[in-house]
Amino acid sequence: MTQNASGGGSSPESTAGGGAGSALQGGDALLQVRGLRMHYPVRGGVLGGRIGSIRAVDGVSFSLRKGETLGLVGESGCGKSTLARALTRLETPTAGRVLFEGKDIASASGAELFRLRREIQMIFQDPYSSLNPRMTVGEIIREPLAVHRLGTKEEQLGKVRDLLETVGLGADMVGRYPHEFSGGQRQRIGVARALALDPKLVIADEPVSALDVSVQSQVLNLMVRLQRERGLTYVFITHDLSVVEHVSDTVAIMYLGRIVEQGPVDQIFRSPAHPYTRALLEAIPVPDPRQRKDEAPVKGETPSPVSPPPGCPFHPRCHHAIAECRSTVPELEVMETSGADPAHAHTAACIRRHEI
Amino acid sequence: MPLLEIENLEVGFDTEAGFLHAVDGVSLEIQEGKTLGLVGESGCGKSVTASSILRLVPDPPGKIMGGSIRFAGMDILAMPREELPKIRGKDVAMIFQDPMTSLNPVFTIGKQLGEVLRLRFGMDRKAARARSVEMLATVGIPDPEDRIRSYPHELSGGMKQRVMIGMALLCKPKLLIADEPTTALDVTIQAQILHLIRELQRETGASVLFITHDMGVIAQMCDDVAVMYAGRVVEQGTVADIFERSLHPYTRGLLASVLRRGARRKADLPTIEGVVPSLFDPPDGCRFADRCWKRKGLPPGEQKRCYDEDPVLRPFRGGRVACHFPVDGIENGAGT
Numbered sequence: 001m002t003q004n005a006s007g008g009g010s011s012p013e014s015t016a017g018g019g020a021g022s023a024l025q026g027g028d029a030l031l032q033v034r035g036l037r038m039h040y041p042v043r044g045g046v047l048g049g050r051i052g053s054i055r056a057v058d059g060v061s062f063s064l065r066k067g068e069t070l071g072l073v074g075e076s077g078c079g080k081s082t083l084a085r086a087l088t089r090l091e092t093p094t095a096g097r098v099l100f101e102g103k104d105i106a107s108a109s110g111a112e113l114f115r116l117r118r119e120i121q122m123i124f125q126d127p128y129s130s131l132n133p134r135m136t137v138g139e140i141i142r143e144p145l146a147v148h149r150l151g152t153k154e155e156q157l158g159k160v161r162d163l164l165e166t167v168g169l170g171a172d173m174v175g176r177y178p179h180e181f182s183g184g185q186r187q188r189i190g191v192a193r194a195l196a197l198d199p200k201l202v203i204a205d206e207p208v209s210a211l212d213v214s215v216q217s218q219v220l221n222l223m224v225r226l227q228r229e230r231g232l233t234y235v236f237i238t239h240d241l242s243v244v245e246h247v248s249d250t251v252a253i254m255y256l257g258r259i260v261e262q263g264p265v266d267q268i269f270r271s272p273a274h275p276y277t278r279a280l281l282e283a284i285p286v287p288d289p290r291q292r293k294d295e296a297p298v299k300g301e302t303p304s305p306v307s308p309p310p311g312c313p314f315h316p317r318c319h320h321a322i323a324e325c326r327s328t329v330p331e332l333e334v335m336e337t338s339g340a341d342p343a344h345a346h347t348a349a350c351i352r353r354h355e356i
Numbered sequence: 357m358p359l360l361e362i363e364n365l366e367v368g369f370d371t372e373a374g375f376l377h378a379v380d381g382v383s384l385e386i387q388e389g390k391t392l393g394l395v396g397e398s399g400c401g402k403s404v405t406a407s408s409i410l411r412l413v414p415d416p417p418g419k420i421m422g423g424s425i426r427f428a429g430m431d432i433l434a435m436p437r438e439e440l441p442k443i444r445g446k447d448v449a450m451i452f453q454d455p456m457t458s459l460n461p462v463f464t465i466g467k468q469l470g471e472v473l474r475l476r477f478g479m480d481r482k483a484a485r486a487r488s489v490e491m492l493a494t495v496g497i498p499d500p501e502d503r504i505r506s507y508p509h510e511l512s513g514g515m516k517q518r519v520m521i522g523m524a525l526l527c528k529p530k531l532l533i534a535d536e537p538t539t540a541l542d543v544t545i546q547a548q549i550l551h552l553i554r555e556l557q558r559e560t561g562a563s564v565l566f567i568t569h570d571m572g573v574i575a576q577m578c579d580d581v582a583v584m585y586a587g588r589v590v591e592q593g594t595v596a597d598i599f600e601r602s603l604h605p606y607t608r609g610l611l612a613s614v615l616r617r618g619a620r621r622k623a624d625l626p627t628i629e630g631v632v633p634s635l636f637d638p639p640d641g642c643r644f645a646d647r648c649w650k651r652k653g654l655p656p657g658e659q660k661r662c663y664d665e666d667p668v669l670r671p672f673r674g675g676r677v678a679c680h681f682p683v684d685g686i687e688n689g690a691g692t
Binding site: 076077173182184214215216217218220228235238241242243245246247254265268280282283285287288290291292294296298299301 | 466484488496514550599609615
């Protein structure tokens, strides 16, 4: 594999047997996603037959090591939330594998799926609509424990109190209702509920996007502390690159259902290879009036996933596009590796990645 | 003379939970051709202040209870209601976070743009249409000849916001009020919209009141900044003063909690402890006192002043601040 060839030979994994399979299984990856696709039918015509498909997620692969955070970045419609739903098996993928500790969530069923779901929990963006308004905070956090029949009711209530303390709300809040809390406090309730089953992996879909900046930093501090204390692994989905830079170990940038660049957070932010990643970084308004920019930003909008452009999906908006970009679909290629661990390779899907 | 001058504005709402004093003595001014940023967190009263300028606060339950708003010499709060259309959408245009607030879902884009031109400039249908197509192209809408026949729901959020801005530009307003116009948009689209607003300003010399919670947008767009907290302006100054030498402990706290490129990963971020006080029953003294890192470091006698005595917005070192003990030097309360 290219990764092994150009990667540092000092790493023990790189010498252990050649095949792609063994390299991908190597290290301590908690989650390995392989060729994940999520296609939805588009119906039309007089008979309402299938006339096409929306490729919401179109061949996504990545690895995530235990205790680390993958920042998944992209703008509306890039497929990042659909990907989250596939990872938690809220929806069944059209194709591909989602290996959690080597077991495939994408094809699991029955008792095995029920057990796997305990290990993977989700935190949602909107703390206003993701909590049942008619349940007390105690009931909301206890619900997953009751569903999975973990412990006696007394043990469950004790756990709920511990969790409320852990997220900084206080055990005496147990009988209150969601509407009695501010946005930031509600997101703490969401975090407590996600942790009730002691999951190994937490998928957080825009967890701080609806919060004011001073509250946002409180919730980020909480999530970082919980990761440190409990060895949690996060997939952190957001459109906000500043948040991603702060919380992530590795980053994947999505555009129209595909990952266009991924790698260690420092490499992505210091030497972005894909023109889309660069456009995203340049578009962040810098909070410093001495660093004003006024050049014309990237043009146009994300095309519809129903009729994606041929070739590179970003070419119609790309300043660097050449004729070949309109016909060749670029694959993720290794830019530079950080050892042989595929979870930490820097890859980009751009045919001009070395010249621009 | 400033183009817009707001003095001691008081706005309240009758709600089921009681009387909410949303804006409590706000004073602001915007000079011709300048951009004033109005920044603050949810519920601080920044949007209500902005809506008051065109008397768009819904009454009831809302009520503008006092103060004055002077625009180009006119006293807006004293104007008879039937005269308001003379300034709305003409000398003063407003764009909102949700463009559907001002786009009518039952008319095509072309009809809505054309109406502005016919009413404002007395253009005939054909000329108005040509000018509308031209404007759609200016704001970056592809195939404007086709798009002019679209209804608002057929456009993406970014496209609708462009149409809104196009409509605002057609009016050639003296003042553009932009209330979180890019908050719901993707970052690449936000960059395009901000660029567009800057170009409008360069071409027409319009003043802009830019309302946002995003310090990055403030730094990129504004000449002057007013920081609001719990229904009041707590600090006002030039953008350089606010970012480099802010005087109010709240402003410093807000700036400290902004994520910056290249900061240490996963390190504890500075936060502002506590919550905003209720505007149903605001405290007597400084509204920020309970959360204030600066107050915590003062001797008890001086702390008492923070709790007892309401600080007024007063001139201080070239800016204005509502704090008994303005911040000096580089302290920012980070980590406390």
